[in-house]
Amino acid sequence: MCNIGSKIRDYCGVFGIVSKDFSYSVAGLIYSGLMALQHRGQLYSGISISSCEGPIDTYKGKGLVSKVLSPKTLRNFIGNVGIGHVCYGTPYCSNEENAQPYLYKSNKIEFSIALNGRITNPTEIQIKLEKMGRVLTGISDIELLASLIAAFYDLTNQIFDALKDMMKVVRGAYCIVVLTKKGDIFAIRDSIGYKPLCFGSLEREDKHFYVFASESCALDVIGAKVIDDVKPGEIVYVNPTESLKREQIIPHLKHGICSYEYIYFARPDSVIDGISVGKVRYNLGINLAIGDDVPSENAIVVPVPDSGRSAAMGYSWKSKITYAEGLMKNRYLWQLKKDFNEKLNPIKAITYDKDIVLVDDSIVSGVTMKKIIKMLRNAGSKLIHVRISCPPLIKNCDLNDSLSNRDIFIALEAKIKNFDNFNEEMRKYIGADSLKYQSMNGLIDAIGKSEDTICSICLKEICDLDEEIIRNKIEIV
Ligand code: SF4
Secondary structure (H helix, E strand, C coil): CCCCCCCCCCCEEEEEEEECCCCCCCHHHHHHHHHHCHHHCCCEEEEEEECCCCCCEEEEEECCHHHHCCHHHHCCCCCCEEEEEEECCCCCCCCHHHCCCEEEECCCCEEEEEEEEEECCHHHHHHHHHHCCCCCCCCCHHHHHHHHHHHHHHHHCCHHHHHHHHHHHCCEEEEEEEEECCCCEEEEECCCCCCCCEEEEEEECCEEEEEEECCCHHHHCCCCEEEEECCCCEEEEEECCEEEEEEECCCCCCCCEEHHHHHHHCCCCCEECCEEHHHHHHHHHHHHHCCCCCCCCCEEEEECCCCCHHHHHHHHHHHCCCECCCEEECCCCCCCCCCHHHHEEECHHHHCCCEEEEEECCCCCCHHHHHHHHHHHHCCCCCEEEEECCCCCCCCCCCCHHHCCHHHCHHHHHHHCCCCCHHHHHHHHHCCCEEEECCHHHHHHHHCCCHHHEECHHHCCCCCCCHHHHHCCCCCC
């Protein structure tokens, strides 16, 4: 979806790296990894680093990675093991105190933790912590997780056991990296595997590193090779003196990765669970074009930049309608609260007098799409056919903040009002000449995984919650 107006936002990216060479500082590599994950969060950026001897040094602040972790700042962070985080600013990450990595220090343990995800049973965790005699200083997801790990650690003095116990209590969608004072890094993925997390190795100048990241693009940029995804319910861990180990803690349950990672959240050059995100988006465009009947004589396929690009290319290839970049986005203004016309502009020499097949990945509020269509019409385009590469969003999702606000969902509203003809109501609302969404089968086929290994609950008309989902207390409105 166009990231100019209303949009779905994922909110975090995590990164971790271990160098076997104690004299090598990994701060620069964390910086590069976080830069590659910047699309997953632009509100806060942070780093924790350790030399396995002294304390864990943590620095975080509001802004992009390049602003918060400037070369001058990074010079003060020296260590061969570290983690990093970028954040979009969830309700629980809305101020600098809750920005991550989150450093936990007690007289027994010191560790730093970074999270991508959302916990769905915070009350249960709070009650458990209170029963264990813990006094909570805050109730953000990250504080709860850190307190829970520390409480379990107090029982056994074993961090690995504490993390295992934490996994057995926490419900929701989460990928976590934990850095200990001793220089261990643990990478953990929830038992359903909603969020992506991978790991790999890097050989550079006779030095060996292990790397963890939300997306494989962060490994690519530093030259690391992907070894595997952290499997749902698994802990992968390493430290500078030992080889990498992995252990399945909780069996992998049904319903896997969030479809939206493939549709929108992740970078197209990332590979998640062995599947190329860019290829999925291209396939979505192909599937959207199959059986479509837009007359091709005067038409061009125009993507909504940047989110509709890969699907538009697939659509163009299948339909044989010419692909053209007919909308120019101002990349330097897209984060700012600016007038819509300052952010997006039609290239009239391309779009004038043409029928436009306008491709985007989804419609959330419909407001942005409405403005784009009006803009194209004012610039002289003729018919406008909107093609959306994913099925309509019709349910809230408690695992993604941006999908948990009922008010923004025009599709959801339409369902609630029981519109007989949802597609027609939506077409009229946005002012298109025709509107077509991806089918569920088209989505599943494009991802190329079996239906029971992806989550698409927010896109499904009939919510077939199974026992495991209920056990995880995912509340679908
Ligand atoms: S309900 Fe939708 S947004 Fe939420 S995890 Fe599932 S596919 Fe992703």
